[in-house]
Amino acid sequence: MPTKQYQRQYKKKKKLAAVAHLGGKCVVCGERDFRCLEVDHVENDGYLEKVPRDSTYYNKIMKDDTGRYQLMCSNCNSIKRYEHREEQQRNT
């Protein structure tokens, strides 16, 4: 039975691999600290993801070459979400 610690390590390794796969830095500002990097859905279609955000998710990113994922730091991601919300409000 894998321990919790092992699972955490495993997930971290998967995340690091996925981050490296996506270029290793925020597409907006170039931030390279993986602790604040998040996988962003280019088309804001994250709600379509049916997989939990664990190692399965990172495996999926590793295999994906459609360019629908990109890396963003938490700051840039918040700004993108904010602007997206404003855009939606304008359209309704």
Ligand SMILES: [Zn+2]
């Ligand atoms: Zn950024």
